[in-house]
Amino acid sequence: MTAKVYPSLLVLFLTNTVWTRNVRQVYDAMDPEDWSLFTFECPKECFCPPSFPNALYCDNKGLKEIPAIPARIWYLYLQNNLIETISEKPFVNATHLKWINLNKNKITSNGIEKGVLSKLKRLLYLFLEDNELEEVPAPLPTSLEQLRLARNKISRIPDGVFSNLKNLTMLDLQHNKLLDSALQSDTFQGLNNLMQLNIAKNALKKMPLSIPTNTVQLFLDNNSIEVIPENYFSAIPKVTFLRLNYNKLSDDGIPPNVFNVSSILDLQLSHNQLTKIPPFNAHLEHLHLDHNRIKSVNGTLICPTSIAIEDHSSSGNMPRLRYLRLDGNEIQPPIPLDIMICFRLLQAVVI
Numbered sequence: 367m368t369a370k371v372y373p374s375l376l377v378l379f380l381t382n383t384v385w386t387r388n389v390r391q392v393y394d395a396m397d398p399e400d401w402s403l404f405t406f407e408c409p410k411e412c413f414c415p416p417s418f419p420n421a422l423y424c425d426n427k428g429l430k431e432i433p434a435i436p437a438r439i440w441y442l443y444l445q446n447n448l449i450e451t452i453s454e455k456p457f458v459n460a461t462h463l464k465w466i467n468l469n470k471n472k473i474t475s476n477g478i479e480k481g482v483l484s485k486l487k488r489l490l491y492l493f494l495e496d497n498e499l500e501e502v503p504a505p506l507p508t509s510l511e512q513l514r515l516a517r518n519k520i521s522r523i524p525d526g527v528f529s530n531l532k533n534l535t536m537l538d539l540q541h542n543k544l545l546d547s548a549l550q551s552d553t554f555q556g557l558n559n560l561m562q563l564n565i566a567k568n569a570l571k572k573m574p575l576s577i578p579t580n581t582v583q584l585f586l587d588n589n590s591i592e593v594i595p596e597n598y599f600s601a602i603p604k605v606t607f608l609r610l611n612y613n614k615l616s617d618d619g620i621p622p623n624v625f626n627v628s629s630i631l632d633l634q635l636s637h638n639q640l641t642k643i644p645p646f647n648a649h650l651e652h653l654h655l656d657h658n659r660i661k662s663v664n665g666t667l668i669c670p671t672s673i674a675i676e677d678h679s680s681s682g683n684m685p686r687l688r689y690l691r692l693d694g695n696e697i698q699p700p701i702p703l704d705i706m707i708c709f710r711l712l713q714a715v716v717i
């Protein structure tokens with residue numbers, strides 16, 4: 367591919383930055399609790415940093431079981447071990463836990479004792495990536511803010527598992543085995559504060575039903591989605607980052623104005639089967655359409671505002687597109703002049 371960068375413009379480096387809640391809040395000042403009330407016991411397999419008494423590091427130790435967690439612990443690091451089960455016993459005193467990292471273990475759904483997680487009433491972050499779960503663990507603590515379940519074998523979502531998770535802002539289910547049938551119309555009901563939903567790398571053929579209303583980031587890359595229902599995004603009026611790369615979308619599967627939504631600022635449709643550029647809104651800033659089957663681009667046709675309006679800036683609706691990827695299509699350079707006339711803020715076009 368060749369990046370055409372206009373002389374007076376800078377190349378825009380697109381980072382794959384994913385919005386996540388600022389973790390500082392969790393690391394903030396200690397509770398107004400008296401630490402002298404706690405003994406400074408430390409499981410022999412783990413490391414207890416004296417300057418950070420509420421953290422317990424038991425990662426990369428070849429552990430097969432979770433050691434007894436002392437009552438003072440807020441942050442528990444158990445990633446990269448050989449743990450197969452989560453039972454109640456080690457957690458009986460650990461009522462202050464806010465954060466558990468159990469990524470890269472061997473935990474199965476059967477290995478999680480019923481109710482062990484929901485008893486952790488202060489838990490905010492639960493990381494269980496790269497395990498052997500076959501379903502979303504249930505029940506979960508209602509305090510939860512982030513649930514990361516990427517790279518398991520999840521094909522089932524128990525009824526109502528999310529219904530009381532009003533504080534959950536991020537749910538990561540990427541790289542699992544979800545079929546359309548796993549996602550019912552009420553599956554995500556109750557996730558009133560969810561902002562980031564990642565269901566990339568599953569086996570969906572349809573857009574999921576009933577995405578939570580406040581979703582800002584919706585990632586559905588690497589599924590087999592063929593069709594987007596009419597007005598799909600009007601039910602999620604805050605959707606800003608939309609990724610549908612590596613799906614099976616063709617022109618027929620896209621209703622004419624489905625992406626013409628003012629909230630969407632970053633739209634990624636790479637590696638699909640589109641032959642035309644779908645209409646988009648003047649607010650859109652990043653558009654990825656590389657590796658489709660687009661043959662030509664008509665800047666006048668795709669311009670979200672009338673190209674005839676001489677002075678966009680005063681009308682306040684100047685198209686905001688800054689980055690456009692069209693490589694891997696059947697388009698011959700040069701880039702049509704009308705693209706540059708319409709999209710005055712364009713910083714880079716990859717063709």
Ligand SMILES: *[C@@H]1O[C@H](CO)[C@@H](O)[C@H](O)[C@H]1NC(C)=O
Pocket residue numbers: 434435436455456457458459
């Ligand atoms: C819980 O705390 C009690 C009292 O300090 C202690 O006797 C017991 O061994 C602890 N249990 C675990 C599993 O840590």
Ligand SMILES: *[C@@H]1O[C@H](CO)[C@@H](O)[C@H](O)[C@H]1NC(C)=O
Pocket residue numbers: 508509510533
């Ligand atoms: C949800 O978050 C709010 C604000 O931080 C907090 O007051 C509330 O207790 C939390 N809800 C639960 C169930 O933990």
Ligand SMILES: *[C@@H]1O[C@H](CO)[C@@H](O)[C@H](O)[C@H]1NC(C)=O
Pocket residue numbers: 567587588612
């Ligand atoms: C999606 O799948 C393709 C082909 O299977 C693979 O090459 C690509 O790396 C995947 N993309 C992501 C973001 O994982």
Ligand SMILES: *[C@@H]1O[C@H](CO)[C@@H](O)[C@H](O)[C@H]1NC(C)=O
Pocket residue numbers: 623626645646647
């Ligand atoms: C996109 O939507 C706007 C209203 O938000 C409308 O004025 C415009 O005509 C639509 N674009 C197309 C190509 O239909």
Ligand SMILES: *[C@@H]1O[C@H](CO)[C@@H](O)[C@H](O)[C@H]1NC(C)=O
Pocket residue numbers: 664665666667
């Ligand atoms: C682009 O589309 C406009 C409006 O349909 C048309 O008048 C114009 O001739 C087209 N430009 C090219 C280069 O095909």
